[in-house]
Amino acid sequence: MKRLEKAKMMHRSNAPIWEYFEDRFHTHPNKYALLDQHSEERSKTIFNESLQSVSGGRKRAIYIHVPYCKDYCTYCYFLKKIPKGQELELFVIAVKNHIYNISKSIWAREKEFDAIYFGGGTPTTLSRNHLKDIIETIKRNLPIASDCEISTECRIGQVSLKYLEGLTQIGFNRISIGIQSFDDRVRMAIGRHLSRDELVAKLTATKKLKFKSVCADLLYPLPNQTLEIWKNDISNFLELGLHGCSVYRLNVKEGTDLWQQLSNKAITLQKSKELEYNFFTEIDRALGNDEWKRLTVVNYGRKGAKEAVYLRYQNDIRYDTLGLGPGATGQINNCLYSNTRNIDEYNNSMLFNTVPCVKVWKSNDDFIKAWRWQRLSINTYISISSDLLKASPSMERVINDLVQINLIKTNGDELVLTEQGRFWSRTISDIIQHTIVEDCIGMA
Numbered sequence: 001m002k003r004l005e006k007a008k009m010m011h012r013s014n015a016p017i018w019e020y021f022e023d024r025f026h027t028h029p030n031k032y033a034l035l036d037q038h039s040e041e042r043s044k045t046i047f048n049e050s051l052q053s054v055s056g057g058r059k060r061a062i063y064i065h066v067p068y069c070k071d072y073c074t075y076c077y078f079l080k081k082i083p084k085g086q087e088l089e090l091f092v093i094a095v096k097n098h099i100y101n102i103s104k105s106i107w108a109r110e111k112e113f114d115a116i117y118f119g120g121g122t123p124t125t126l127s128r129n130h131l132k133d134i135i136e137t138i139k140r141n142l143p144i145a146s147d148c149e150i151s152t153e154c155r156i157g158q159v160s161l162k163y164l165e166g167l168t169q170i171g172f173n174r175i176s177i178g179i180q181s182f183d184d185r186v187r188m189a190i191g192r193h194l195s196r197d198e199l200v201a202k203l204t205a206t207k208k209l210k211f212k213s214v215c216a217d218l219l220y221p222l223p224n225q226t227l228e229i230w231k232n233d234i235s236n237f238l239e240l241g242l243h244g245c246s247v248y249r250l251n252v253k254e255g256t257d258l259w260q261q262l263s264n265k266a267i268t269l270q271k272s273k274e275l276e277y278n279f280f281t282e283i284d285r286a287l288g289n290d291e292w293k294r295l296t297v298v299n300y301g302r303k304g305a306k307e308a309v310y311l312r313y314q315n316d317i318r319y320d321t322l323g324l325g326p327g328a329t330g331q332i333n334n335c336l337y338s339n340t341r342n343i344d345e346y347n348n349s350m351l352f353n354t355v356p357c358v359k360v361w362k363s364n365d366d367f368i369k370a371w372r373w374q375r376l377s378i379n380t381y382i383s384i385s386s387d388l389l390k391a392s393p394s395m396e397r398v399i400n401d402l403v404q405i406n407l408i409k410t411n412g413d414e415l416v417l418t419e420q421g422r423f424w425s426r427t428i429s430d431i432i433q434h435t436i437v438e439d440c441i442g443m444a
């Protein structure tokens with residue numbers, strides 16, 4: 001484990017924490033790395049078999065990927081397109097057919113769904129009637145908990161207050177708003193055109209509507225975003241008194257407009273691990289106080305506010321998620337699956353009632369068990385179950401090394417990431433995953 005040896009050397013020489021590892025991962029390491037991927041034909045068969053067996057009462061949520069946006073943000077690499085003609089109507093019919101087809105399965109009828117989450121893309125590209133139609137179809141065909149959390153992601157600058165109020169009337173009780181930054185120059189540089197003042201006014205009015213939870217996304221480091229601007233972003237966010245916040249590190253992916261602009265030197269982006277550490281500690285300390293609670297590596301919630309049900313289920317292998325829409329992933333009875341990312345193919349497949357699932361990952365129990373520890377312990381990780389030590393033979397040594405270099409500390413029966421550990425959480429997750437894979441291969 002060369003990475004850990006280097007980090008131990010850095011620690012011994014009192015190097016700054018941002019120098020401990022080469023790579024700070026943007027996203028969680030590949031969550032499917034420990035599972036076998038099957039062919040498309042076999043995937044469809046396994047998926048159908050999973051739907052026809054009971055889950056033993058596993059809790060469950062629904063995720064709907066709405067792959068449409070009215071315009072694009074320069075950094076975006078998500079599955080999305082600008083809708084043309086009657087495409088939105090076709091999409092809504094496809095999702096409704098998908099719900100209807102799934103509803104006939106044994107799995108679907110076994111237990112109530114606790115959360116419905118519309119992600120994207122921009123789900124609020126759909127009209128209220130479209131969203132209402134989908135929600136009513138779900139309620140008519142699937143068992144839904146009476147206190148079901150119904151959430152949507154939203155571009156607040158593209159919808160009216162009347163539209164937002166209408167969302168509460170059709171059942172939405174949680175909304176997640178992509179703010180990214182409050183600064184006008186930063187927002188312009190990433191393709192967001194609402195000014196800071198308009199944004200604050202709209203958020204203030206949205207907070208007064210009947211959503212139980214209004215949350216925001218923030219992003220760093222963005223073009224034109226200095227550390228001073230980031231501190232202002234955090235203050236602006238705190239002053240609004242919203243219920244929660246997801247904070248992401250910018251990932252510049254090849255092929256995006258931002259990547260192109262940086263390659264052409266049309267814009268510049270301040271980038272260093274030290275600067276990232278400073279951005280990270282600003283938000284982690286601001287939302288780590290008495291009023292706030294760290295929920296996961298990227299999610300913070302106001303104390304007393306309920307943790308988002310969907311986010312909790314999605315991150316945990318003990319729960320199931322029904323993924324609807326193109327590119328949506330889901331998990332049914334330990335079968336992880338992904339729908340086709342081709343939007344036309346998805347819309348057409350549902351017209352002809354074929355299965356849009358094209359990839360399934362499923363493997364033998366030992367791998368699932370090892371993978372389960374990794375997922376449970378790190379992705380939702382603020383505290384790590386000491387059971388992780390049993391995940392594979394080398395794990396105890398790895399965890400001891402992480403404790404020794406002050407990335408993890410013990411707290412009773414739990415292992416807890418330190419502030420430095422939170423900064424390197426995804427690298428730690430990758431190290432743990434590699435340890436499990438190497439041990440499993442060694443044991444095979």
Ligand code: SF4
Nearest residue numbers: 069072073076120121
């Ligand atoms: S709104 Fe979201 S999905 Fe659409 S372009 Fe912007 S970041 Fe991408």
